[in-house]
Amino acid sequence: MKVFLYALLAIGAVFNGLGAFALLRFPDVYTRIHGATKCTTFGSIFSIVAVVIYGFVKGGGEGGTLAVHALLALFFLLITNPTGSHALARGAHRAGVRPVGAVVDKLEEKK
Amino acid sequence: MRRWGAWVAGAVFIYAIYLLLTLWTGKVGVWSLGELIGGAVIALLGAIPLTHFVFKREDLRLLQPHRWILFIFYLVGPFFLSMARANIDVAYRVITGKIRPGIVRFQPHLKTDFGRTLLANSITLTPGTLTVDVDDSTGEFYVHWIYVRDPEPRPEDVCGPFPSWARRIAE
Numbered sequence: 110m111k112v113f114l115y116a117l118l119a120i121g122a123v124f125n126g127l128g129a130f131a132l133l134r135f136p137d138v139y140t141r142i143h144g145a146t147k148c149t150t151f152g153s154i155f156s157i158v159a160v161v162i163y164g165f166v167k168g169g170g171e172g173g174t175l176a177v178h179a180l181l182a183l184f185f186l187l188i189t190n191p192t193g194s195h196a197l198a199r200g201a202h203r204a205g206v207r208p209v210g211a212v213v214d215k216l217e218e219k220k
Numbered sequence: 221m222r223r224w225g226a227w228v229a230g231a232v233f234i235y236a237i238y239l240l241l242t243l244w245t246g247k248v249g250v251w252s253l254g255e256l257i258g259g260a261v262i263a264l265l266g267a268i269p270l271t272h273f274v275f276k277r278e279d280l281r282l283l284q285p286h287r288w289i290l291f292i293f294y295l296v297g298p299f300f301l302s303m304a305r306a307n308i309d310v311a312y313r314v315i316t317g318k319i320r321p322g323i324v325r326f327q328p329h330l331k332t333d334f335g336r337t338l339l340a341n342s343i344t345l346t347p348g349t350l351t352v353d354v355d356d357s358t359g360e361f362y363v364h365w366i367y368v369r370d371p372e373p374r375p376e377d378v379c380g381p382f383p384s385w386a387r388r389i390a391e
Contacts, residue, residue, distance in 0.1 A: 131314040139352075143350060148347065151304075171244075190345065202352050211323065214322060219362075
């Protein structure tokens with residue numbers, strides 16, 4: 110059981126680390142949003158699932174509270190993360206930031 | 221009439237989440253009396269803005285229970301699979317730096333606001349694709365794609381089974 114939880118936490122940490130690494134590596138705001146928000150979400154899903162399983166196994170009021178709160182955090186993360194990154198990307202494009210090295214930009218052609 | 225329906229549905233939703241957050245706080249069931257009353261007041265007040273924004277143009281078909289079951293099945297099944305696959309793909313691109321970015325346009329033929337929201341959020345949550353804009357009048361999606369395989373893609377090329385699922389759940 111413990112090994113399984115550690116494995117989940119390790120996967121989460123690796124993907125969160127990759128997300129941070131993507132911030133340094135990618136050239137512009139759009140590709141950085143890919144790196145940061147995506148890897149963070151996937152990393153966070155595994156971390157939160159580890160917390161939920163830990164809470165349920167522990168049981169009782171304390172563990173149950175932990176599990177339910179973590180599950181709610183996951184639910185709201187899944188709603189707010191895409192909304193926020195979409196707002197950032199749309200705002201950046203409206204402010205005139207062009208994707209670096211883009212092979213095609215249909216949104217620019219539309220205007 | 222529809223506004224009242226939206227208000228009740230929103231209040232029930234907020235109250236359910238409030239009750240989940242305050243589990244194991246007291247003796248009435250597992251809640252304390254103060255939490256039950258306070259939560260009801262907050263839910264009734266908090267649902268007022270929902271009547272203006274969330275159900276502005278839609279009917280209340282999202283309250284049909286089979287859509288919720290489909291939605292949960294979609295989340296743990298096809299959606300999670302695509303997201304896992306795309307995450308590994310983007311992890312590979314982070315390490316090697318092989319990117320070919322661009323903003324592509326496609327037409328998923330979704331009519332309702334909720335269908336479009338569901339598809340846009342699914343696309344943005346999947347690594348490698350990011351919804352930059354949605355044309356409100358035509359329903360065309362503008363998606364930033366980290367590795368453009370085809371400058372004029374079909375919806376299935378960009379986001380796999382998501383459009384058909386969005387149609388099944390929301391329309």
